[in-house]
Amino acid sequence: MMPRTSGASLDLGLSLGLGLTSQGSLSSSTTTAGSSSPWAAALSSVVADVARARADAHALYHASASAAAAAAGLDLDPADRAAMRASTSPDSAAALSSGASGDNSNKRDRELERTGSGGVRSDEEDGADGAGGRKKLRLSKDQAAVLEECFKTHSTLNPKQKLALATRLGLRPRQVEVWFQNRRARTKLKQTEVDCEYLKRWCERLADENKRLEKELADLRALKAAPSPAAQPASPAATLTMCPCCRRVAATAATPTKHHQQQQCHPKSSSSLPAAAAGGACSVVPSHCQFFPAAVDRTSQSTWNTAAPLVTRELF
DNA sequence: TTACCCGGGTTTTTTACGTCA
DNA sequence: TCTGACGTAAAAAACCCGGGT
Known part of the structure; x- marks a missing residue:
């Protein structure tokens, strides 16, 4: 069947x-x-x-x-x-x-x-x-x-x-x-069917994120291979800034991105995220770090599959 | 050891639905 | 257009077996 x-x-x-x-x-x-x-x-x-x-x-x-x-x-x-x-x-x-x-x-x-x-x-x-014979x-x-x-x-x-x-x-x-x-x-x-669908979507998200990271890496390599600083006067735009938590690089923005305007990109706030998962220094996770928030939240569970009442995965 | 229960897998039956003459 | 036979897929009921308690 x-x-x-x-x-x-x-x-x-x-x-x-x-x-x-x-x-x-x-x-x-x-x-x-x-x-x-x-x-x-x-x-x-x-x-x-x-x-x-x-x-x-x-x-x-x-x-x-x-x-x-x-x-x-x-x-x-x-x-x-x-x-x-x-x-x-x-x-x-x-x-x-x-x-x-x-x-x-x-x-x-x-x-x-x-x-x-x-x-x-x-x-x-x-x-x-x-008598005998299975009769339903x-x-x-x-x-x-x-x-x-x-x-x-x-x-x-x-x-x-x-x-x-x-x-x-x-x-x-x-x-x-x-x-x-x-x-x-x-x-x-x-x-099981619900779980299967959930994993499928998770996989798709991971693939998307992987693509994004690869693109980011390519951008970084391009920056590294760019002409020497002597040719271009030093400017804020040439300064790479990297989020200490998520290690995401603000590429060539003339002005710092909103995300990186703050020296501490993840300002203090009340986040339920475990400190370990947030990289220690950060107390809050930016949206780009929350690629799959429930996956982080789920760290408190033994396995997500053991959450019995989950008929629908809340991330759908 | 035995009895019982449960999960997993399978078989059998019923039902709904589409197709065709 | 209607109708009945037929085939098929899906769902449900029942069964079997092995493992745990």
């Missing part, structure tokens, strides 16, 4: 929001003891909302459901809308209200879950291929919305939460578990 790095994919990743900005790193597992009350409250709230939306859906069908979802702050992609159409149909209500598989926490039950027996399967499915259940819009909301709260589930969610949604715990695994994978994929 072709890798997709299109803008559309990126936009999707951004629009999803991924729910990370408020929850921190993906690695911040929520498998600590018990269901936290915020999580339970969120679940109850979402389920209640979904129930209300489902009641309305029969009257207004997907148009109203879409609006309700929008009101709930849910971003719906076309697939979701399609799923909504299915979920708001009377058939899906049965799927939602069908019984849960109960507490299948041991391995034997897990195997049963995997083989599909005891799961939520329609009569049509059961009749079609019988398309989650209803409502189920997906609840799962999505829960994912925003916590990207991982402890067994208790998983079971509660499965019971609420009429799904097997295994299905909930798989959904969360896939959702984390999608989140990571989107983040």
Whole structure:
């Protein structure tokens, strides 16, 4: 399958929001003891909302459901809308209200879950291929919305939460578990795409800066090879000045450039930049030194990739 | 050692969309 | 112009496996 790095994919990743900005790193597992009350409250709230939306859906069908979802702050992609159409149909209500598989926490039950027996399967499915055989259940819009909301709260589930969610949604715990695994994978994929774009732009900037520096170097060499000072009377213009911090040379300006008018080109100011990065003497970094400011700022982080909430790189 | 969970990768199924007769 | 069959890409659900705890 072709890798997709299109803008559309990126936009999707951004629009999803991924729910990370408020929850921190993906690695911040929520498998600590018990269901936290915020999580339970969120679940109850979402389920209640979904129930209300489902009641309305029969009257207004997907148009109203879409609006309700929008009101709930849910971003719906076309697939979701399609799923909504299915979920708001009377058939899906049965799927939602069908019984849960109960507490299948041991391995034997897990195997049963995997083989599909005891799961939520329609009569049509059961009749079609019988036992065994992977038969995929398309989650209803409502189920997906609840799962999505829960994912925003916590990207991982402890067994208790998983079971509660499965019971609420009429799904097997295994299905909930798989959904969360896939959702984390999608989140990571989107983040990778964003990171990739970020690095690409960074690379482009570096190339531009490299060009500029090469040009500057060429100018310097040209100055050095210029006729002797005797031929030209000494003048301020002939005096090279170099910023002690960034070592940028004011080339042949008759009057000092604004940047170098001050003997100390980087006047004191309140900069958050670490002194080491600013070259010690300077307390502020000129714009030309801020080629990639966040790269400097990021020195305080172990790696920029570990900043989990970064769905969008702030430099874009 | 065992059970469990998770991430990464893969397979399978569903869905949307474009093309063509 | 409409319609249905067909192919294809993308997304999602499910599975497998290895590693960590």
